[in-house]
Amino acid sequence: MHSPAVDNYLFDKPEPVKLILDVLREIIFETVSDVEEQIKWGIPFYSKNGLLCYLNFEKKTQKVVLGLVEGNSITDKYNLFSHDTQQIKKIYFTSVDAIPVNKVKYYLGQAVKINRTKEKNFINIRKKR
Secondary structure (H helix, E strand, O other): OOHHHHHHHOOOOOOOOHHHHHHHHHHHHHOOOOOOOEEEEEEEEEEOOOEEEEEEEOOOOOOEEOOOOOOOOOOOOOOEOOOOOOOOOEHHHHEEHOHHHHHHHHHHHHHHHHHHHHHHHHHHHHHHH
């Protein structure tokens, strides 16, 4: 479900940043069923069985970023990741035309699988105690 807080966050963004963020947001909702959207740390975050990803406009790079929270556990099949952080992997966008929709969906699907596995592992650890 779309969050009014994220709607407000996007409302103030200039074009083309707003359009890129809107398109990525819709890709997330199309790809991840029952995804939870909220503002955390001042930016849109998406969760399912834990944090999956976030959207942001980085002033330093002047690019929109899709950050995959467990990106270090995802194989960079399409060589799209920026490697400026160890844990979170980022994919940068400068235009809507540059969004490889099917590739983004692949990475989101991998993030969902990782979170599902993490949740099962956590539940199994708690049961063993």
